[in-house]
Amino acid sequence: EDIVVSEVSLDASQSRVTLTRLPDVPGVASRIFEAVAEGGVMVDMIVQNVSHHGHTNISFTVPREDIDRCLLLVREVMEPWPEAELQHDRQIAKLSVAGIGLRSHTGVGERMFRALAESNVNVQLINTSEIRISAVVAIEQGEVAVKSLQQAFGLSASR
Amino acid sequence: EDIVVSEVSLDASQSRVTLTRLPDVPGVASRIFEAVAEGGVMVDMIVQNVSHHGHTNISFTVPREDIDRCLLLVREVMEPWPEAELQHDRQIAKLSVAGIGLRSHTGVGERMFRALAESNVNVQLINTSEIRISAVVAIEQGEVAVKSLQQAFGLSASR
Ligand SMILES: C[C@@H](O)[C@H](N)C(=O)O
Numbered sequence: 001e002d003i004v005v006s007e008v009s010l011d012a013s014q015s016r017v018t019l020t021r022l023p024d025v026p027g028v029a030s031r032i033f034e035a036v037a038e039g040g041v042m043v044d045m046i047v048q049n050v051s052h053h054g055h056t057n058i059s060f061t062v063p064r065e066d067i068d069r070c071l072l073l074v075r076e077v078m079e080p081w082p083e084a085e086l087q088h089d090r091q092i093a094k095l096s097v098a099g100i101g102l103r104s105h106t107g108v109g110e111r112m113f114r115a116l117a118e119s120n121v122n123v124q125l126i127n128t129s130e131i132r133i134s135a136v137v138a139i140e141q142g143e144v145a146v147k148s149l150q151q152a153f154g155l156s157a158s159r
Numbered sequence: 160e161d162i163v164v165s166e167v168s169l170d171a172s173q174s175r176v177t178l179t180r181l182p183d184v185p186g187v188a189s190r191i192f193e194a195v196a197e198g199g200v201m202v203d204m205i206v207q208n209v210s211h212h213g214h215t216n217i218s219f220t221v222p223r224e225d226i227d228r229c230l231l232l233v234r235e236v237m238e239p240w241p242e243a244e245l246q247h248d249r250q251i252a253k254l255s256v257a258g259i260g261l262r263s264h265t266g267v268g269e270r271m272f273r274a275l276a277e278s279n280v281n282v283q284l285i286n287t288s289e290i291r292i293s294a295v296v297a298i299e300q301g302e303v304a305v306k307s308l309q310q311a312f313g314l315s316a317s318r
């Protein structure tokens with residue numbers, strides 16, 4: 001099972017953008033990411049959870065050097081959504097556990113979240129794929145978090 | 160740029176579980192996924208967005224044949240969180256656009272969301288990685304959605 005996870009990493013180079021109270025109707029995600037793409041800003045994680053009373057939030061992460069420009073690009077297209085708000089977190093820590101077949105190896109996510117919990121690290125965003133589970137935490141918890149994951153998976157960090 | 164995206168797929172075999180109004184404190188994600196893992200249920204997507212007033216939601220997807228058992232497992236561990244609620248969607252359609260280097264190819268996400276929007280498909284959840292962008296939509300929109308993505312990326316669907 002230790003062969004399943006090949007890498008634990010900390011990425012402290014990104015910022016988070018979150019649009020809240022977006023109308024949950026077709027065309028909203030498209031409008032946002034069209035603006036960001038046309039501005040040439042690279043997007044790493046995109047996270048959207050289910051809506052509540054017709055509204056939902058979309059968060060995404062970008063390189064820190066692009067955050068200010070990204071916020072300008074996004075604000076420009078928010079006009080049709082007067083209730084929506086824009087928030088951001090300039091400094092975030094993204095922890096990733098990478099491997100193969102994470103879906104069928106049911107213990108990996110559990111082990112990652114348990115290691116973070118035991119180190120009192122709070123998970124702010126979660127995003128997953130077959131080969132990577134990522135959790136965003138506060139920047140000041142990044143070092144503790146990656147050490148905790150290293151220990152849990154018996155690996156040294158790659159950054 | 161067409162070389163970047165190698166596959167468009169529709170997965171109509173999963174169900175969604177969402178826990179709402181969870182306290183946003185360490186140990187919550189761990190407790191949930193420990194219960195699911197110990198029950199032997201495979202988890203595909205996990206999505207959590209940022210909290211609001213100390214609460215947040217966690218959604219995840221599982222094979223449809225496991226949904227009932229999964230709900231039982233999760234309910235058992237929700238006792239410490241009296242405000243939390245459990246919802247699910249038995250039938251969801253997960254659309255994925257797969258390729259390489261999706262982070263640096265800023266047009267892929269935009270093209271995917273635009274194709275869905277133009278077909279009036281509403282995006283319920285979004286989850287991303289370097290090699291895959293996934294959007295969950297209502298089951299009845301799955302076919303329209305995958306055809307729209309096939310057309311947008313010039314590929315036939317793989318399922
Ligand atoms: C919120 C956003 O994802 C919207 N549901 C859309 O389809 O664009």
Ligand SMILES: C[C@@H](O)[C@H](N)C(=O)O
Binds near residue numbers: 122185186187188189
């Ligand atoms: C909501 C959940 O992710 C919580 N923040 C935790 O760290 O477990």
